Amino acid sequence: MTYSIVLYGEPVLEKKAEAIKEFDTPELHQLIDDMFESCYAAKGVGLAAPQIGIPKRIAVIDLSVAEDPQQKIVLINPEIIHKEGTQAGEEGCLSLPGFREQVRRPKRVTVRAQNLKGETFELTGEDLLARAFNHEIDHLNGRLYITHVSALKRDLIRRKVRKLAKAGEWGG
Ligand code: ZN
Numbered sequence: 001m002t003y004s005i006v007l008y009g010e011p012v013l014e015k016k017a018e019a020i021k022e023f024d025t026p027e028l029h030q031l032i033d034d035m036f037e038s039c040y041a042a043k044g045v046g047l048a049a050p051q052i053g054i055p056k057r058i059a060v061i062d063l064s065v066a067e068d069p070q071q072k073i074v075l076i077n078p079e080i081i082h083k084e085g086t087q088a089g090e091e092g093c094l095s096l097p098g099f100r101e102q103v104r105r106p107k108r109v110t111v112r113a114q115n116l117k118g119e120t121f122e123l124t125g126e127d128l129l130a131r132a133f134n135h136e137i138d139h140l141n142g143r144l145y146i147t148h149v150s151a152l153k154r155d156l157i158r159r160k161v162r163k164l165a166k167a168g169e170w171g172g
Contacts, residue, residue: 003038003052005094007171008144008161010053013095017048017055017140020076023118032074032116035060044094046132048139051095059136063128073123078113078137087127091135091145099157101149109133 006012022028031054039047039060046061057077064071085107092100109130112122125133135145146154164170 001034001037002041003034005038005042005047006051006053008093008096008146009165009170012050012053012055013139013144014142015050015055016142017050017057019057020114023076023114024116028116031056031058032060036062036066036072039094040066042094045128046136047094048136050139050142057140059140061129061132061136063132074115075111075113075133075136076115076118078111078133078140080109080133080137081112081122082110082124083130083134084108087131089131091131093135093145095144096146096157096161099146099160101146101153101157103131103145103148105131105134105148111137 035047035049035052035058038052043065045063045065046059049056049058059075059078061073062071083106086104087107088102088104090100091103107130108124108126110122110124111133112120114120146157161170
């Protein structure tokens with residue numbers, strides 16, 4: 001099923017998500033399928049479980065947006081174990097539709113995570129993939145990309161969102 005995306009302002013987006021302890025269950029498989037489906041429906045390259053209201057440490061990434069199955073990445077209980085360099089670039093988030101900001105991120109990132117079976121693996125990404133690893137793992141720690149922009153810009157975004165919410169134009 002396709003979940004609707006939880007938007008900025010919902011507390012679940014700013015809480016630390018809980019670790020997955022049970023692997024290879026039908027529920028977990030279903031949740032991952034639903035996360036990809038929801039991500040594609042929203043035309044995103046990545047989605048973290050809190051963004052569909054589920055406070056668990058799971059993220060899915062697919063930079064090809066459903067074009068290339070080889071690019072599907074499932075990260076369960078991920079952590080960043082190495083980062084190097086920096087990159088500047090625009091970043092957006094499905095939970096903050098309509099906004100994009102320059103965000104400085106490491107250029108190269110290695111994550112350690114578990115797969116659906118609970119097996120631990122490591123994966124290194126550069127450029128956009130490194131950015132996605134950072135962005136999604138931030139979500140699992142209750143952080144949105146706007147925590148990486150200046151306080152001035154963050155306040156501006158907050159005010160705009162509040163205005164939209166008042167007008168009934170921010171989520172449901
Ligand atoms: Zn996001």
